[in-house]
Amino acid sequence: MAAINVKLMNKELENLPEEALRRAPVWNSFLAKNKKRIEKMDTTIHALHYKWSERIDCLSCGNCCRVLGPRLTDKDVERLAKVTRMKPAAFISQYLRVDEDGDVVFQSMPCPFLGDDNYCAVYESRPKACREYPHTDRKKFYQLYKLSVKNAETCPIVYRVLDELVTL
Numbered sequence: 358m359a360a361i362n363v364k365l366m367n368k369e370l371e372n373l374p375e376e377a378l379r380r381a382p383v384w385n386s387f388l389a390k391n392k393k394r395i396e397k398m399d400t401t402i403h404a405l406h407y408k409w410s411e412r413i414d415c416l417s418c419g420n421c422c423r424v425l426g427p428r429l430t431d432k433d434v435e436r437l438a439k440v441t442r443m444k445p446a447a448f449i450s451q452y453l454r455v456d457e458d459g460d461v462v463f464q465s466m467p468c469p470f471l472g473d474d475n476y477c478a479v480y481e482s483r484p485k486a487c488r489e490y491p492h493t494d495r496k497k498f499y500q501l502y503k504l505s506v507k508n509a510e511t512c513p514i515v516y517r518v519l520d521e522l523v524t525l
């Protein structure tokens with residue numbers, strides 16, 4: 358299946374926060390009415406994840422790497438320091454900070470490893486949180502449903518997954 362046209366993607370990304378906020382009451386109401394059902398819908402939700410991940414080209418988007426900062430674990434820091442050939446302490450001082458929740462995050466966004474072409478310069482060594490985003494293929498997705506309603510403001514894959522899910 359072909360990826361969604363880049364121009365369409367740009368337009369969609371521009372309108373995404375507003376559109377996701379507009380649709381949030383529908384998605385939240387679906388959750389409220391179908392809690393037990395959603396707990397058993399992982400297979401269906403994962404199929405929607407693969408369908409939309411195939412159609413939406415992350416390289417035409419890059420929104421999560423521009424807007425959301427991943428939380429980094431000690432292992433992430435070790436791996437990234439190694440791949441950038443820096444000592445962990447130097448890597449931390451150059452790129453990282455502790456945020457208001459006590460999480461280790463990049464000092465600024467867009468991510469310093471995001472290229473103009475939306476490629477990640479440390480892709481093979483990227484943080485676990487980057488690997489797992491946008492979470493729509495996670496086991497027990499219902500636990501992340503509310504977070505996903507928020508993530509739909511950033512990620513067109515999440516938006517499409519939720520919007521199709523509520524029609525089922």
Ligand code: SF4
Pocket residue numbers: 421422427468469470471472476477478479480483484487
């Ligand atoms: S490390 Fe790579 S995947 Fe993660 S936010 Fe930065 S550019 Fe994106």
Ligand code: SF4
Pocket residue numbers: 413414415416418419420421422490491511512513514515
């Ligand atoms: S995961 Fe979502 S927000 Fe991130 S690049 Fe892909 S489509 Fe965009």
